[in-house]
Amino acid sequence: GKHRFDMSNQAKARFVARHSPDNYPYVSLIINNLRGKDTDVWKVVKTITVPEVQFVPSNDMLKGDFLIAKYFSRVESELGLYGSDAFTATEIDSWLRFARKDLLAVKSLEELTPLIDDMNWHMRLRTFFSGYSITLADVALWVVLSESTYWNSLLASNRSASYKNLVRWFTYLSAHPAFAKVQELLHPKKVAVKGTDEAALEELEGLTPNTQVCTRFPPEPSGFLHIGHGKAAFLNDYYAKKYKGKLIIRFDDTNPKKEKEEFEEAILHDLKCMEIEFDPKAISYTSDYFDLILQKATDMITAGLAYCDCSSSADMAEQRKALQPSPYRDTSVEENLKWWALMQTGSEEGAKWSLRAKIDYKSLNGTMRDPVIYRVISDITHNRTGDKFKVYPIYNFSCPIVDSIENVTHALRSNEYHDSEVQYAWFLQNIPGLKFRGVRIKDFSRLRFTFTVMSKRKLQWFVDTGRVAGWDDPRFPTIQGLLRRGLTIEALRKFILSVGDSKKLTNMDILKVWALNKQMIDKKIARHTCIKSDNKVLVTLTGIDANESVQLPRHRQNPDLGQKTVIRSNKIYLEQEDAVQLAVNDEVTLMNWGNTIITEIIKNEDGVVTEMKAKLHLEGDFKKTKFKLTWIAAESDVKVNLYEFGTLLTKDLGKDDDFKDFVNEESQAITSAVGEASIRDLKKGQSIQFERVGYFILDEITEDGTYNFFNIPDGHSNNVFLSNKIATKKVDRSEAKKEESK
Numbered sequence: 164g165k166h167r168f169d170m171s172n173q174a175k176a177r178f179v180a181r182h183s184p185d186n187y188p189y190v191s192l193i194i195n196n197l198r199g200k201d202t203d204v205w206k207v208v209k210t211i212t213v214p215e216v217q218f219v220p221s222n223d224m225l226k227g228d229f230l231i232a233k234y235f236s237r238v239e240s241e242l243g244l245y246g247s248d249a250f251t252a253t254e255i256d257s258w259l260r261f262a263r264k265d266l267l268a269v270k271s272l273e274e275l276t277p278l279i280d281d282m283n284w285h286m287r288l289r290t291f292f293s294g295y296s297i298t299l300a301d302v303a304l305w306v307v308l309s310e311s312t313y314w315n316s317l318l319a320s321n322r323s324a325s326y327k328n329l330v331r332w333f334t335y336l337s338a339h340p341a342f343a344k345v346q347e348l349l350h351p352k353k354v355a356v357k358g359t360d361e362a363a364l365e366e367l368e369g370l371t372p373n374t375q376v377c378t379r380f381p382p383e384p385s386g387f388l389h390i391g392h393g394k395a396a397f398l399n400d401y402y403a404k405k406y407k408g409k410l411i412i413r414f415d416d417t418n419p420k421k422e423k424e425e426f427e428e429a430i431l432h433d434l435k436c437m438e439i440e441f442d443p444k445a446i447s448y449t450s451d452y453f454d455l456i457l458q459k460a461t462d463m464i465t466a467g468l469a470y471c472d473c474s475s476s477a478d479m480a481e482q483r484k485a486l487q488p489s490p491y492r493d494t495s496v497e498e499n500l501k502w503w504a505l506m507q508t509g510s511e512e513g514a515k516w517s518l519r520a521k522i523d524y525k526s527l528n529g530t531m532r533d534p535v536i537y538r539v540i541s542d543i544t545h546n547r548t549g550d551k552f553k554v555y556p557i558y559n560f561s562c563p564i565v566d567s568i569e570n571v572t573h574a575l576r577s578n579e580y581h582d583s584e585v586q587y588a589w590f591l592q593n594i595p596g597l598k599f600r601g602v603r604i605k606d607f608s609r610l611r612f613t614f615t616v617m618s619k620r621k622l623q624w625f626v627d628t629g630r631v632a633g634w635d636d637p638r639f640p641t642i643q644g645l646l647r648r649g650l651t652i653e654a655l656r657k658f659i660l661s662v663g664d665s666k667k668l669t670n671m672d673i674l675k676v677w678a679l680n681k682q683m684i685d686k687k688i689a690r691h692t693c694i695k696s697d698n699k700v701l702v703t704l705t706g707i708d709a710n711e712s713v714q715l716p717r718h719r720q721n722p723d724l725g726q727k728t729v730i731r732s733n734k735i736y737l738e739q740e741d742a743v744q745l746a747v748n749d750e751v752t753l754m755n756w757g758n759t760i761i762t763e764i765i766k767n768e769d770g771v772v773t774e775m776k777a778k779l780h781l782e783g784d785f786k787k788t789k790f791k792l793t794w795i796a797a798e799s800d801v802k803v804n805l806y807e808f809g810t811l812l813t814k815d816l817g818k819d820d821d822f823k824d825f826v827n828e829e830s831q832a833i834t835s836a837v838g839e840a841s842i843r844d845l846k847k848g849q850s851i852q853f854e855r856v857g858y859f860i861l862d863e864i865t866e867d868g869t870y871n872f873f874n875i876p877d878g879h880s881n882n883v884f885l886s887n888k889i890a891t892k893k894v895d896r897s898e899a900k901k902e903e904s905k
Contacts, residue, residue, distance in 0.1 A: 178217060178218045180206065181205070181207075182207065182208070182215075183211050183213075184207055187348055188214035188232070189228065189345050189349060191228055192345050192348075193305075196341035197302075197341045216231050229262075232302065233245070233299065243294065244298055244299050245298065245299055246293060251293055254294075255293050255298050255299055258303065258304060259303050267307055272613055272815050273814060273815055275313045279326055283326045286329055286331070287328050290332070291332070292304060306345075364663050365664055375572070376402065376572050377569070378402055379399065380396050380412055380413070382430050383414075383415045383418070383421065384427040386641075387643055389642065390641075390645060391609055393655060394609070394610050395575065395576065396434060398575050398659070400439045402573065404440070410439070410440070410441050411445065412446045412447070413449065413569070414427060415562070416547065418555065419555065431443075433642040436642060436643075449561050450545065452568060453552055456560070456564055459594050461503065462594070464499045468520065469521055470493075470518075471491065471499050471506065471516045472516065472518075483529065489533065492521065492524070507554050509539055509554070514541060517535045517538045518554075520536050520560070521533060528582055530585065530586040531585060531586055534557070537555070538554065538555065538557070559590070563602065572602065572603065573604075576605075576607075577607060578607065578609070581606055608667055610662070614811075615810070615811075615812075616640070616822065630826065637808055638809075642655075647862065647873065649680070649850050649858065649859070651683050654683045655676070658676050674878045674879070676878075677878040678877070684858065689718055689851050691838065691839060691851050692754075694837050695836050697739070698771055701774050701775070702734070702777055702794075703776050704733045704734070704759065704776075704779055705733070705776075705778040706779030706780075710733075711731040711732075712731075713731060714728060715727060715729050729839065729841065730796040730840060731756060736794060737794055738793065743770070743771075745761050749789075750787075750788055751788055751789075751791075752788045752792065754792060757781035757783065758784070762776045763775065795839045802868060802870065803842065803871075804869055805859065805872050806862070806874060807874045808873070809827055809830040809831070811827055812826065813825045842870055850875060857874055857877065858874070858876075859873060860872065
């Protein structure tokens with residue numbers, strides 16, 4: 164990028180353009196589309212990391228999408244892509260710096276908000292960001308926003324209305340042919356495989372005609388599975404089935420301080436709910452191999468590949484940080500075996516020691532700096548081995564050993580552990596006596612969602628402090644919490660496989676999961692009616708002498724759901740919100756009945772409607788009425804509670820944020836209602852739609868006959884239809900906490 168170019172000569176020059184499979188030059192592609200140039204000149208090359216253009220025969224080179232796009236914008240100045248005057252060109256440069264340094268650096272919705280506020284204000288009287296036609300500034304800003312999960316989440320929600328100027332500009336460009344072509348690369352259509360929408364899932368590497376594929380899912384029994392674990396489970400299950408191999412469920416029970424049998428049972432229940440196929444008799448535990456792993460550690464010491472160390476944790480951390488050897492690194496095998504034996508007694512003196520692998524204390528990869536592989540835990544009884552062992556292996560040491568023993572061919576795991584892959588390979592190749600050393604590691608990105616707690620430690624804190632009802636609380640991202648809130652396994656699996664095994668880490672809005680869920684359930688669930696109890700309005704109807712029971716379809720577009728009984732009466736309830744909009748002589752439509760004309764409205768001194776009278780006008784045309792109202796017969800006595808939930812956090816946490824500073828203490832609201840009689844036919848766990856309210860799942864029927872329903876998000880908004888008690892404002896309470904400390 165430091166070369167000076169003769170633009171007139173370079174415009175005519177031949178060049179070679181290259182980019183990597185994972186790094187498309189989106190800005191440059193759009194600029195060339197606007198120039199009417201062929202974008203097929205770009206070649207995909209795996210050995211480079213950033214897009215580059217090399218000119219022939221000069222060998223001058225430009226690297227980076229923005230820099231290359233600048234060049235292509237300038238070679239045909241008459242198009243105005245870099246402006247038509249010095250001021251516009253300078254303004255374009257300013258927006259390019261903004262796109263690269265500010266927009267690209269955004270790591271949360273909160274960080275994005277002030278930036279798009281400024282952009283929206285700038286566009287209030289403009290069609291384009293600079294000048295009077297599309298320029299490089301528009302292209303760069305559009306690309307960065309298109310790649311932003313936060314912007315895409317905002318576009319899909321009601322919050323987009325606050326940015327109408329920016330949305331207008333973005334929508335206009337998205338429809339432009341030059342941008343639409345690149346949009347297909349930015350958001351490719353998913354590939355349909357076996358009847359489900361799956362992303363381009365890569366083939367497993369290292370396969371031969373004789374390979375018997377074996378994957379494993381090794382959860383630690385220290386909590387319920389959450390949606391992130393679900394991704395790992397689904398991918399392991401997918402590949403095992405794809406290659407007609409097998410999936411091993413293995414409990415990593417190497418830390419008795421964290422593990423509980425109830426969590427093992429919960430995890431197995433989760434896997435069954437997720438329809439993960441495994442042989443219950445073939446479930447394994449790392450503890451099944453404790454004797455063998457212990458022997459391997461002893462063999463490591465004997466081979467000079469491990470040593471005992473009684474440095475404090477602080478001293479050990481300092482040594483590793485400074486790339487300095489432990490003072491115990493070169494002790495003799497005999498001394499190490501003596502201390503190793505002392506560790507195994509679990510004594511107070513033995514507990515001061517740990518066993519470390521002797522790899523490379525100077526390595527630039529921190530996982531290779533003589534990691535601890537065994538520690539003493541003597542004050543807790545293990546669920547399965549009792550008090551037999553006083554030392555327990557670290558997962559990173561035990562895992563390659565057990566993978567080798569169980570003939571695992573492919574270890575799938577999230578790329579947050581990418582650095583430790585070298586360590587895994589070292590153990591696999593250097594631990595004495597392992598028969599199978601051909602395990603392949605396959606990385607995939609872990610799931611991250613905005614305003615969502617995924618850490619087991621943090622989830623445990625919410626449970627321990629009583630802020631949630633348990634690990635299956637509907638506000639939790641656990642499998643049980645999500646199912647309890649109405650997510651279907653079909654939608655969960657489809658979402659996971661649509662994300663695929665990409666290594667690109669993105670922060671997604673969990674509303675995407677719920678939007679997919681809505682597509683799955685909308686045509687499959689019955690419609691019912693309820694009226695909020697608060698200030699419900701009694702309406703006396705004329706034109707009906709006695710109660711009528713009629714059979715109506717549970718879903719007008721799905722006759723397979725059958726019929727429900729609806730009672731029509733001369734006394735019905737309407738919602739207060741509907742009643743206050745009506746006037747005498749208004750003709751309205753009672754849904755699933757017909758038209759009626761309002762004859763009298765009675766209000767109290769506060770303007771609240773307390774009673775109404777109306778006469779049926781069933782021959783009226785429902786197409787001509789403004790209001791279509793839900794109602795129920797006044798004699799309906801089905802008590803209903805409608806639960807709604809907000810996020811557990813008031814902020815999308817940054818790297819240095821303490822989650823306890825941003826706990827949403829008002830994340831649940833309950834609205835009392837009265838439901839139609841046919842609700843009594845529902846069973847626990849059944850999902851329905853309350854018409855004009857939203858989707859709900861029946862969580863329980865209490866002893867007094869109250870039906871408790873949980874709101875199922877539809878993926879388009881925060882779904883706070885019924886109550887304003889849920890905290891939706893993103894409040895930063897850290898400053899308040901500081902003042903309280905003072």
